[in-house]
Amino acid sequence: MTTDLIRVEYAQNGKSKKTNELGMREMQARAYEARGQQYLLLKAPPASGKSRALMFLSLDKLINQGIRKAIVAVPETSIGASFDNTPLSEHGFYADWVVRPEHNLCTPGSEGSDGKIDAFRRFMHRDSTDIADCVLICTHATLRFAFEKLATSEFDDTLLAIDEFHHASADRDNRLGNLLDRLMKHSSAHVVAMTGSYFRGDTVPILLPEDEEKFSRITYTYYEQLNGYEHLRSLGIGYHFYTGRYMSAIKKVLDPDKKTIIHIPNVNSRESTKDKFTEVDQIVDALGTVEKTEPDTGILLVRVEGGKRLRVANLVDDTVERPKVMAYLRKADGYDDIDIIIALGMAKEGFDWPWCEHVLTIGYRNSMTEVVQIIGRATRDAPGKSHAQFTNLIAQPDAEDEDVKFAVNNMLKAITVSLLMEQVMAPNFNFRPRDLGGEAVVDGPGSIEINGIGGNKPSPQVQQALDNSSDILAAFIQQPEAAAAITGTNDPEVMTQAVLTRVIQERCPQLSSEEVENVRMGIATQMALSASGGLFTEDTLPKDAEFITPEPTPEGEDEPPAAPRIIPGKESPGGTGSGEDKRFLQLAGKFVNIEDLNMDLIDRINPFQGAYEILSKSVNAGVLKTIQDEIRGNRVEMTEEEATILWPKIKRFVKEQGRNPSESSPDPVEKRYAECLLWLKKQKRQRTEQAV
Template identity: 25%
Template sequence: MSVTQIKLRKSQEEAFAELRRHDHAILNAPTGWGKSMVLCALAGDDLLSGTERKVVIAIPQTVIAKGFIHDVSIKLPTGEMLDWAVKHNLCNYIRNKTEELSQFLTEPAKDKKIFNRIIVTTHAGLARTFSSLSDKQLAEATKNTTFLIDESHHISGADESCNQLGAIVNYILDIDNPTTTTRLILATAFFFRGDQLPIITESHLDRFYRHSIQFDKYWRSLKHIKSYKYDFVAFKGTVWKSLNQLLAQDQTPTIIYCPPKNHRLLLGKEKSDFTKRIVRTIKKHYPESELWSADSDNEGRIILDLVDGDHRDEKIKFAMTQGEQIDVILTVGMFKEGADWLQAQRVIDLVPSGSDQDRNQRFGRLIRDYPGKEHISYFSFFSVITDAPKDEQRKYLSKLFAHFHASLILDNALNPIKMPKYYDDGHFEGGSQGRPVNLLGQYDEDLQESILSDCYDAMISLFADCEQQNRKPSDTEAKNAIVRALKNFDIEQEEQTAKQIVLMIRRKANITLAVDDLVNSGFDKVWSDDTLKGLQLFSAGFGGPTRFAELRKIISGIFDSNWLGNYEKIKSLPACPPQSSKAYWWISNNKAFYRDGRLSKERIHLLESIPWWEWFKKYDDRWQEYFNEIKAYKHYPTKLSKALENWTGKQRLIYSAGKLSQDRIELLESISWWQWKPDRWHRNYESVRVLKKRPFPKTDKKSTNWFYQQRVAYHRGNLSVEKIKLLEAIIWWTWG
């Protein structure tokens, strides 16, 4: 059997040459550019450098594995030929995936063959395995290992929002040993999360080399696609009339994003009923198409229904291998990242997401270059706002249009959002203390989307009303609008839930470069368009490289014209502002310009005149700052900030792995209360000791449980004399 030979394109060779020089690197490239092939080349280059080296490739969904599981011969820019094959594919249906990955990570490479030293797993599989390893095994797992994390926007490594994947990245980055042999390469199309939380902290980000392929530069390299449209379709009540008119215009290969279970568009019907009606509508305009069936040979024109979860893997495989036969794909959540249907030329989005990440990923399904595919179209459906003038709707859609384009071509344009915290007494506020609110978490994902969709409509209507009065809605008005929308659902704690949703929705379009500035400076593109008869369409017409160039020029002009004004505001601050502020985004952009050599000497001089200004903080300085904060505690701390709690945990983890330097060990042991294995009993004791009276379940369930546990241990004779004396020293303590 012949093996396909692949040579990297020029832009891929340039990325390879830069990325291979760094142990920590980020590849930021648009959908369809070829990130997977560059990652394979980097992995192979590492494997060829030594027979002890192993490579772990982590992906979010099994469907993406196809980009890495193939037998090809890659000509590396170094001149070497790489015979790429993967033996350990944990994305197949095999048992004991955690056990196999654990064994792969903790044991030395078994042989010199490259295919035996590569393993492909999911993000969840990697997180599950890491959590099962002991400290000693963790140290082995990172030794002589290259970790390639694809679709890395799934990482949340910031202190206030760290997920399991973020914890792995933080562990790898915080191994403080100059002889470490661990490499970490992240790859993503858009370097921000859909929830606007930071992927990696600014301090960690400074340690990465970042290779970015600008979206508009990539667009100019496409051979076949020449133009695009990103339009809005207004509908009243139901989508059927507008959908029918849109499908009647032309019969290009189309992806239709359908409503999930319980969505208001279903009008109380099941998803399957909605899908059947869509199929009937499609067949009116694609008369030769038939629904894919597991019992059929599927040789003709096909409608692929991914809303129906039956035989999903077979359907996905058909889309990947027989895409030229497909006319329409119906989907709810599938066909975003990593799902390829090369022939797709149109997206009809019946339920547009409020997430920038989702919108860009859906648009990315179209940006796959393919012969004969010269034009692509994206139609975003929205319900007509009956109480707002048509021009007000147009202005709002023009802002969404500008926001979408800015999120495509700007790096780090979106503010991180800090979710509100929910305290035991029931009140909400921002900050790092408290338990993150999860009032929507009690509902399934489909119902969540329905709730947010209705609330989103309520907010748009409110904003339109207030814009007519030349004012912004108050927090109370926004909350009341959401509460009214929530009346349609059986929601407990309506007011608290409304507060959470107001924060989520009102900040979704909050880019730090104000959208109003873009629109007012000339990027006002969306107008009412009657080109397609029977449709209430808001269109910006055809776009391409010229539109992106225009947007960049406007952005650059806004940044330059506002620079001195922003500098004066920054200069007056007593210290560096928090990462969640607009001021910090402005600071980060100046640092990025400085790093790239695009900041003038005059501006460098002005910024360096700010007493607290520093270009990049060294890792040692950050370590010392955290240490000083910990040292300031005279007794074992009963409560630490999330940042300090994570930091102390990392020091103990690195110490257990034998990779903490001796001078840092001595510094930490100089703290009178420091323990390498944290004593949970004493920590709980300190939390209870400071209480003025004994705890009760309604006010402090955790302390109450611990109080009862000590009394039971006492009566069973399981408490030491020392612990008994400590407890009896609490003025309100009784043994009962």
């Protein structure tokens, strides 16, 4: 049985699919409002209409802004079809999107061939006022090869649109990133960068900081997209543990009645048997009996238990059959056209199968971008599809296994990716500056109101950092200390104070210490809301609910800083009462009125407590101990920041227990207290020796 780490419910309000008088959906209209900007970064999920948004932007720049040419670069030739001729005027826009056949370079053949490079150069040198002559579609690779044959100045007054922008990076060896940097520094080109992913697959930033500051960001969240669907009502993100080979668990997680994409492990991964063809055969055998292979399409017809016949596509087979299967899938748009797709590296980026309701990924994926893309295959809206499911089948650690460290790391990394997906997919509160007298905005889930220094509005730099909090969260969740928090082996305040502060300082070096703290308080509050299950109204509280009332501050001590104000919205998680109802946040099994919140209370909430609770229920005590022991063996050294946070807790522990914390305690937090005490004594001894 799959354990859902995250389950998100959506309102089915239809907003993301409705169009305005120009034929634009909600996301497209939002992007069009920023059409006058020279540099635009558009972040929006799969199926939100990014391709058409770019058509609207490009045509406006060509017709109204003096741009001479528009170049659309996509990662692979198949995605070029997203930019085929489109009659936009039929739906209210003032022009149609037309691409001449000779200007569509997403055709068979080498992407760096002389023919394609020459066609690109002819396009750049062609002088025409006909809009249909001014648009070219090519791959990232063709763009890179052609760019080397042209002067940078030849891109003056040209729009360059880069689809799947996360393929670029600021790394000096990334040719697409370098190309973009040169264009922005040495030409008057306009740039529209689009991505359906919120993260690169590595830790390298996409843009240099000085380039990134020039971009106006348009963000349409996964939550906005999915909440605005007509049919999809919920999304589950979960995992299932297996022991031995993954084939032993495949039947437990594979439902033949669900339209499913199965991604088998990379052949170089530890989860792989190293024989991808045999793995496919075994998965098909787990489904049922192969009756035949259709000669024209390459589709397998598989008879399953109960007599139902499934249509199965094998995209792992790289023989002559695969082109036939791919050609069939490109045309397959009916519900009964396909049932199961088995893939390895395909059926991810840009692959569209609206009927897909389950994506089963075998083995850990170390790229958050890849996980976002895989989940996106199941989150299309389609009649009769009320739930979408992502399942990660991962190995359960075994203390007797010599690869226990690898298994523990993969398990925890998979869980952290799921936690990050929660920040992307779930209804998060927006950040807004401190209200100085106006009405509070209560649309959507709600807002977190941020104070600046001295209680004034926060600086623009603080607001910008919070608006891009997903980048900070991605870095935060990937910190080594996160594993200890997930397994309950460290104090939550180490994460919410020391680690989060460090990450913000690294990601936003331009911020002052006060601004860093403003950002930290906002993000810690957002994570506390997610980790504690959102807000509760009085009528949704348990009958036996216990309440927390903040204790008075002892004389001589400073008052704890006030938490950012939480303003519930109409779609606030945990209740739909009026804005005047009292709202409560859950903290360690008890409830606190949000009006009584301070940062001391917020910082005590483990941002990963939900993951720990599910993990501890999903594995037996022996496996949990194996995981915790492995984490302790790899624990980062004690830092002064962590010791500063733990010292008051150690003093309180000694006062309450009448003894020092013990290194042999079964409680992992007490063990950490003991380690901290030893570290402090060692530091004191070293200072004494240095003073002599």
